[in-house]
Amino acid sequence: MTIADIVAQASAPGQPRSVGLSADECLKCNVCTTACPVARVTDLFPGPKYSGPQAQRFRLGSELAPGSGRLSVVPSPDRSVDYCSGCGFCTTACPADVKIAEMNNRARGALRSGRRPRLRDWLLGQTDLTGRLGGLTEPLANWGLHNRLVRVLIDRILRIDRRAPLPRFARRSFRSRLGRHWRGRWSANAPAPATSVVYFHGCAANYYEPEVGQAAIDVLERNGFTVIVPPQVCCGLPLISNGLYAPARGRARSNIAVLAGYARAGYRIVGTSTSCTHTLKAEYREMLDIDDADARMVAEATWDICELLVDLHAQGRLDTRFGALDRTLPYHAPCQLRSHGIGLPALDLFELVPGLRAIDLDHDCCGIAGTYGLKSEKYEIAMAVGKPLFERIRAGGAEQVACDSETCRWQIAAATGARLRHPVELLAEAYDAYLAAEP
Amino acid sequence: MATADVAVVGAGLAGLTAAIRLAEAGARVHVLAAGHATTHWAPGGIDLGALPDSRTSQEAIDRLAMVPGHPYGVLAAELPAALAWLRAVLAREGFELEGAPGDPLRAIPTAIGATRLAALLPAGMAGALPAWAPDETLVVCGPAGFRDFWPEAIAGALRRPSSWRGQTPPGRIEAVSVELPGLAGRRNLSSLDLARLFDDPAWRRAALEGIARAVAARSRAPGRVALPAILGLNDHPAALAAAREILPLLPFEVALAPPSVPGLRLYAVLRGALRRHGGRLQVGEAVHGTIDAAGRVAELRAPAAAREFVLSAGAVVLATGGIAGGGIVADGPATLREEVLGLPVDGPPAGNWLSDDALSPAGHPLETAGIRTDRHLRPVAPAGSTADGRPIAENVRVAGSLLAGQRYLRERCGDGVALASGVLAARKLAGVAR
Ligand SMILES: Cc1cc2nc3c(=O)[nH]c(=O)nc-3n(C[C@H](O)[C@H](O)[C@H](O)COP(=O)(O)OP(=O)(O)OC[C@H]3O[C@@H](n4cnc5c(N)ncnc54)[C@H](O)[C@@H]3O)c2cc1C
Ligand code: SF4
Ligand code: SF4
Numbered sequence A: 001m002t003i004a005d006i007v008a009q010a011s012a013p014g015q016p017r018s019v020g021l022s023a024d025e026c027l028k029c030n031v032c033t034t035a036c037p038v039a040r041v042t043d044l045f046p047g048p049k050y051s052g053p054q055a056q057r058f059r060l061g062s063e064l065a066p067g068s069g070r071l072s073v074v075p076s077p078d079r080s081v082d083y084c085s086g087c088g089f090c091t092t093a094c095p096a097d098v099k100i101a102e103m104n105n106r107a108r109g110a111l112r113s114g115r116r117p118r119l120r121d122w123l124l125g126q127t128d129l130t131g132r133l134g135g136l137t138e139p140l141a142n143w144g145l146h147n148r149l150v151r152v153l154i155d156r157i158l159r160i161d162r163r164a165p166l167p168r169f170a171r172r173s174f175r176s177r178l179g180r181h182w183r184g185r186w187s188a189n190a191p192a193p194a195t196s197v198v199y200f201h202g203c204a205a206n207y208y209e210p211e212v213g214q215a216a217i218d219v220l221e222r223n224g225f226t227v228i229v230p231p232q233v234c235c236g237l238p239l240i241s242n243g244l245y246a247p248a249r250g251r252a253r254s255n256i257a258v259l260a261g262y263a264r265a266g267y268r269i270v271g272t273s274t275s276c277t278h279t280l281k282a283e284y285r286e287m288l289d290i291d292d293a294d295a296r297m298v299a300e301a302t303w304d305i306c307e308l309l310v311d312l313h314a315q316g317r318l319d320t321r322f323g324a325l326d327r328t329l330p331y332h333a334p335c336q337l338r339s340h341g342i343g344l345p346a347l348d349l350f351e352l353v354p355g356l357r358a359i360d361l362d363h364d365c366c367g368i369a370g371t372y373g374l375k376s377e378k379y380e381i382a383m384a385v386g387k388p389l390f391e392r393i394r395a396g397g398a399e400q401v402a403c404d405s406e407t408c409r410w411q412i413a414a415a416t417g418a419r420l421r422h423p424v425e426l427l428a429e430a431y432d433a434y435l436a437a438e439p
Numbered sequence B: 001m002a003t004a005d006v007a008v009v010g011a012g013l014a015g016l017t018a019a020i021r022l023a024e025a026g027a028r029v030h031v032l033a034a035g036h037a038t039t040h041w042a043p044g045g046i047d048l049g050a051l052p053d054s055r056t057s058q059e060a061i062d063r064l065a066m067v068p069g070h071p072y073g074v075l076a077a078e079l080p081a082a083l084a085w086l087r088a089v090l091a092r093e094g095f096e097l098e099g100a101p102g103d104p105l106r107a108i109p110t111a112i113g114a115t116r117l118a119a120l121l122p123a124g125m126a127g128a129l130p131a132w133a134p135d136e137t138l139v140v141c142g143p144a145g146f147r148d149f150w151p152e153a154i155a156g157a158l159r160r161p162s163s164w165r166g167q168t169p170p171g172r173i174e175a176v177s178v179e180l181p182g183l184a185g186r187r188n189l190s191s192l193d194l195a196r197l198f199d200d201p202a203w204r205r206a207a208l209e210g211i212a213r214a215v216a217a218r219s220r221a222p223g224r225v226a227l228p229a230i231l232g233l234n235d236h237p238a239a240l241a242a243a244r245e246i247l248p249l250l251p252f253e254v255a256l257a258p259p260s261v262p263g264l265r266l267y268a269v270l271r272g273a274l275r276r277h278g279g280r281l282q283v284g285e286a287v288h289g290t291i292d293a294a295g296r297v298a299e300l301r302a303p304a305a306a307r308e309f310v311l312s313a314g315a316v317v318l319a320t321g322g323i324a325g326g327g328i329v330a331d332g333p334a335t336l337r338e339e340v341l342g343l344p345v346d347g348p349p350a351g352n353w354l355s356d357d358a359l360s361p362a363g364h365p366l367e368t369a370g371i372r373t374d375r376h377l378r379p380v381a382p383a384g385s386t387a388d389g390r391p392i393a394e395n396v397r398v399a400g401s402l403l404a405g406q407r408y409l410r411e412r413c414g415d416g417v418a419l420a421s422g423v424l425a426a427r428k429l430a431g432v433a434r
Helices: A003-010 A021-025 A031-035 A037-041 A048-063 A079-083 A089-093 A100-112 A119-125 A127-137 A140-145 A148-158 A202-208 A210-222 A237-241 A245-264 A274-286 A293-301 A305-314 A335-340 A345-350 A379-396 A406-416 A423-437 B013-024 B057-066 B072-092 B151-158 B191-197 B201-218 B236-246 B261-276 B414-429
Strands: A196-200 A226-228 A268-271 A302-304 A327-332 A356-360 A400-403 A419-421 B002-009 B029-033 B106-109 B115-118 B137-143 B172-178 B223-228 B250-254 B280-283 B299-303 B308-318 B328-331 B335-338 B396-398
Touching: A021 A048, A031 A048, A031 A089, A037 A379, A037 B191, A048 A079, A048 A100, A079 A100, A089 A100, A089 A335, A100 A237, A119 A127, A119 A148, A119 A237, A127 A140, A127 A202, A140 A148, A196 A210, A196 A245, A196 A274, A202 A210, A202 A406, A210 A226, A210 A305, A210 A423, A237 A245, A237 A274, A245 A268, A245 A274, A245 A293, A268 A274, A268 A293, A268 A305, A274 A293, A274 A302, A274 A335, A293 A302, A302 A305, A305 A345, A305 A423, A305 B002, A327 A345, A327 A379, A345 A356, A345 A423, A379 A406, A400 A406, A406 A419, A419 A423, B002 B013, B013 B029, B013 B072, B013 B261, B013 B308, B013 B414, B029 B308, B057 B072, B072 B261, B072 B414, B137 B151, B137 B201, B151 B172, B172 B201, B191 B201, B191 B261, B201 B223, B201 B236, B236 B250, B261 B280, B308 B414, B396 B414
Parallel strands: A196 A226, A196 A268, A268 A302, A327 A356, A327 A400, A400 A419, B002 B029, B002 B308, B029 B280, B137 B172, B137 B223, B223 B250, B308 B396
Antiparallel strands: B106 B115, B299 B308, B328 B335
């Protein structure tokens, strides 16, 4: 296969655009650099243009593995790409549709592939394992993770920053609290697809914030849905963003195996974590090259919960009997949500709640970017990235702040002392307020 | 599916102007843009018009308004009010636009040591506007090691009288590079890095004092200092005030290669104004839509993760910026395609697209490609068709560089057309609240 063949194949109509070859579209305009929160605060990262399309020229050569016809990425000419947080603002800002963040992520994957992963990176990817262990050993685990001395040791040994925001394990996981919900794989006996949704809770709602999962169930049930909670594992994003593609593929395969059954039967899959839902929607294909019919079915069936509720509203099917929540509510839209390309559905929903004055904080990134800001060598970068956001929140003095993504919630809560809530928790509260006000 | 009263496509000067005006009038506005606009590239002045032989912008505007099919035919009348509005939006954030359309067009130094014509500039750059007296010195001063601004090269080129377009040059031109505090070991400094440093009051004082010493060593008043456009990104008004206070000569900023710091400041002000009025802005959405049988566009779609994002709206402002902004694309060697609605494109005949010099003073042939509209900015059927000149999309208004009939680079009218058409499009759509 010649270079020309590969280029022709990759640019054939209908072919999803190759992440690597999109570097060809680069105009060198530097607009991406203006949008990069990391390059804004550190010299350690030269910015998206350099680490993306510029460096890509050096990576493409060996993409052309003879006869394979497959485009894969070879290591980056320099390692600074590891400082990319993966927030994705560069990709949205680029006027030429260069897939910069995706390119960087693949380059990181190539840097890691074939090597033994750092213990820390591996561990950060094991959210199911740590979640289960933490749940079993709670409260000891919570004590440890919030004890200064233990954190200093973890910092020294693992390089997870002692100051970084770690969540608290819930005493009982979300799944273990579930009652009557259908929790199996799809079968003909499952509740009917027209009146049910499949809930992908992810690790955060399961191990750390079961209240978010409960709020999702309450809101969905209030709108007449039966909620199905099928077996699931971590979506794999923490592995992907640490460049550990091989184990991530394992996670992806097992989720797809379960969820495709539902997707094929016409169910919608809804998630409360914008990162998990984005992984199901896009990253299995874009990052992990899993692009079969099942993966596509799952992607197309997946919805962020606020996206789904806005869609219901547009069809006149959302129960809009919200009680009043009289408060000012600053809202931070997480990077992962922006990568969905669905706007800011939480703000649309907040408009429906009487008394609720939501304010779009309009700051790019809180810094945490999944597990990025936990790492000792990146913690200070992450805090500098989020600083204007934290200052705005502190200056506003609001007690509560809303945000759709768990790691951002933990980061912002740790940095500001505010109480961070998922939008769906506020909607559940507003539904309760309505019921309470009913005579 | 999301809903809005008006969907605005494009986040450049035209789209943002239309969006803010509509939001001010109480409409629910949603801006969708494929990426950032030419605000991030263009030099940062507000160009209303400049022809090689026009003395003022007003003269250029008046002449262009007489050219058949030129957008200024309809828009020239809108310009004064539109400009007053923009000045007010900027003033709220402490930004000032200096100069007026009736002022003489002046030769303004650029970062390659050439000059361009301008009459209306943000305060930071406006120090270059007054005519040079023969006893004045121009000191071109930049940070050592900054690759986008080479004082010696700029001064060298500016010393050629031919650089000044027939206008009187400064009596003396000097160049000086200054080590700025704490930058010795830093590589890859960009205009953005430097501008952000100037946001920090303590750092900028030290930096400006260093610049002041270097400038004073070269020259005494009368004179002015040309600095790269890096005097603050988020707090430019304060950085500019400090520069004026500390430097011994009047400073002015010179636009650099993209990304444009002055353009980013303008964008931030417009974006803030839109948010204040409750408008939404979504970047990263390459939208498309269709005109239905009733001649309306009911919704716009954009590929998003896994599914299309759908925005249903009562009306659409199309401000995708023509060939430079990405709204018009050359599809093979013979077809020009309007990206969003597939509107008929008015452009140079096929086979006449290639030009040896993209920056030729005559302009590039593709620059004229655009969408023809009626007086209400509605797109119309192509010349030669049976419906020639009749609107083909009732609830769509076209604004900015996407409008046919202009050569926005050669005639230097891009910002004026964007601003005036943004304002007019918004007025035409006032009252579409659903
Ligand atoms: C490098 C450069 C320098 C320039 N310098 C000058 C100058 O000095 N003086 C001057 O008068 N003019 C200049 N111009 C022209 C400038 O484009 C106009 O002056 C004016 O600012 C155009 O504004 P606009 O809002 O119409 O379009 P643009 O600023 O081009 O904005 C277009 C917007 O539409 C979006 N878009 C495009 N296609 C789609 C789609 N399918 N879906 C969604 N969004 C889409 C883009 O992402 C962008 O946000 C320059 C242009 C360039 C490229
Ligand atoms: S914004 Fe896009 S086109 Fe511009 S330099 Fe970055 S990657 Fe290249
Ligand atoms: S993904 Fe984020 S951190 Fe990485 S280059 Fe892009 S904007 Fe910068």
